[in-house]
Amino acid sequence: MAYNNNGGYGQNYEMSNLNGGDDMTSFFNEIDDIKNTISQFDNNVARIESLHNRSLNEIDVDQDTWNQKQIDSLVAETSQLSNTLKYKIKSMEAKSRSDSTKRVQVDAVKKTFMDSIQRYQSVEASYGLKYKQRAERQYRIVRPDASDEEVRAAIEDESGSQIFSQALLNSNRVGEARSALTEVQNRHKDIQKMERTLGELVQLFKDMEELVEVQAEDVVAIDQTTKRIEREVNKGVEETRVAVKHAKNARRKRWICFIIVILIVVILAAVLGGVFGSR
Numbered sequence: 001m002a003y004n005n006n007g008g009y010g011q012n013y014e015m016s017n018l019n020g021g022d023d024m025t026s027f028f029n030e031i032d033d034i035k036n037t038i039s040q041f042d043n044n045v046a047r048i049e050s051l052h053n054r055s056l057n058e059i060d061v062d063q064d065t066w067n068q069k070q071i072d073s074l075v076a077e078t079s080q081l082s083n084t085l086k087y088k089i090k091s092m093e094a095k096s097r098s099d100s101t102k103r104v105q106v107d108a109v110k111k112t113f114m115d116s117i118q119r120y121q122s123v124e125a126s127y128g129l130k131y132k133q134r135a136e137r138q139y140r141i142v143r144p145d146a147s148d149e150e151v152r153a154a155i156e157d158e159s160g161s162q163i164f165s166q167a168l169l170n171s172n173r174v175g176e177a178r179s180a181l182t183e184v185q186n187r188h189k190d191i192q193k194m195e196r197t198l199g200e201l202v203q204l205f206k207d208m209e210e211l212v213e214v215q216a217e218d219v220v221a222i223d224q225t226t227k228r229i230e231r232e233v234n235k236g237v238e239e240t241r242v243a244v245k246h247a248k249n250a251r252r253k254r255w256i257c258f259i260i261v262i263l264i265v266v267i268l269a270a271v272l273g274g275v276f277g278s279r
Contacts, residue, residue: 052127128194135187
């Protein structure tokens, strides 16, 4: 217990506890902030999914255009949220490496975020496939007899105009063909956006996995250091025990030598006393 100039005992200790409490309070506030941001991320993904579904079933071109603008805006916002979450969790990782209580909390929010990323990937992959199927159906309106290769070429063609122009020449359904061309062109752009989003999500998930691996390496390093220190301590204890044993043996030997010297002196005194006494 510390004593200060004001005559108070234990104030430094109490201040240390208060500072430790403030640190944990700040830490859990940051954890709660991350949880709230993940909830916002999940809500955005749910809204994106709803808008994708609405877009697939939308007939009105203007309404579909509005839906796509909403999707683009939400995707951009969600991308910013994901980057924010990645860096926040990375920062919290650094703060929790030496504290098991903090590390458990960080691991929990990291797992929740990685689950959310996978959920977002699933939504984008699912609706990307549905958009392709919708575009294929539109093309077959113009070319009912088209092969799978021809349909795939029309869907993957960035403009689609050349393939559809040829289809228009061979079709008596010009109005439907033009409508199908517009639909396929729009869906092609949507599919490209979704593929870019998927690529970003894959990279984000890899980044989060790397954080897990780095933390695992840190835990292994800490464990190895702890074991090394434990071995050194045990070695030191053993060496001390041996040293104490040797010291005890040395003291015993010194006492034995001392007793032998005393006995020799006594014997010599007795002999000399007898000799000089007889004379």
